[in-house]
Amino acid sequence: MNVYYGLEEFKKLDNAVVTSGTFDGVHLGHRKILNRLIEVAQQTNGESVVITFYPHPRTVISPDNKVVNLLSTLDEKIELLEKSGIQHLVIIPFTREFSELSSEEFIQKILIQTIGTKTLVIGFDHRFGKNREGSFEYLKAHKANYGFEIEEISRQDIENIGVSSSKIRKALQDGDIQLADHFLGRNYSLSGVIVKGKQLGRTIGFPTANIQVREIAKLIPTTGVYAVKVGYKENQLKGMLNIGNRPTVDGTFQTIEVNIFEFDREIYGENLTVEFIQKIRNEQKFNGLDELKAQIAKDKITCTEILK
Secondary structure: OEEEEOHHHOOOOOOEEEEEOOOOOOOHHHHHHHHHHHHHHHHOOOEEEEEEEEOOHHHHHOOOOOOOOEOOOHHHHHHHHHHHOOOEEEEEEOOHHHHOOOHHHHHHHHHHHHHOEEEEEEEOOOOEOHHHOEOHHHHHHOHHHHOOEEEEEOHHHHHOOOOOHHHHHHHHHOOOHHHHHHHHOOOOEEEEEEEOOOOHHHHOOOOOEEEEOOOOOEOOOOOEEEEEEEEEOOEEEEEEEEEEOOHHHOOOOOEEEEEEOOOOOOOOOOEEEEEEEEEEEOOOOOOOHHHHHHHHHHHHHHHHHHOO
16 A cells, blocks of 8 residues: 655546545444445556545644544554555645635545546545535536546445444443444554553562553543453463553552563563453452452453453
């Protein structure tokens, strides 16, 4: 897959089959559109192109610049789109100036003049241009002026899947990992660098790797204890992860700590990826480290069973 960070790098194609959107999470609904995009490209001897935006448009056009909880960082989105089989990915820097582009300007300057669109594939609710004024109906009404075909993925096709990024965010915030994973069509994951913590886990026989997530907008599931799969370099490991403030030891800020089963290495400064499989309990305060240690031992048994 060719990745273009801006329109300047893109060389106009003879037969571009295009879609556009934020594609946060690249979930099952998005994949319905992507699969059709690839299918049309193959049928017409064209090249598949995805146009997406960074940062997320809502972080720019929201009046209070509110951080949007993202299901995928930019790097994760690129990786997921590459796995889907897309040939070209254009990442447009989303700025205040770009948000002022009208739908007609978006069509003429980007879709036609820059990309060379011959077929546009969009979801039933897709909108584009300033104030989201552009729509499938608008495109259809002006089709003769543009010289490209337009195909809409129907509401029924998307709603049959019953998925949306907002539903996935809510499931993760509720701790319903299995529902989120179902909608994503994969395990929800996050990555980060391992930093030094207070190393209390070592004193009770359950050393943990403290994960620092670099992307501030990345959605962190709700507090609690989770069964997880752990990706370290080329290794796929198993473990249990705690998200929370560690109330038993009077913690004052949230941490993400994973105990990796059958693993004993110093990995400070290295990267880990964790995939969430199931939440097993809420975070709670125990009466001292002995009680905490006993519960963690039970948690390990529970997680081991889940991860068999």
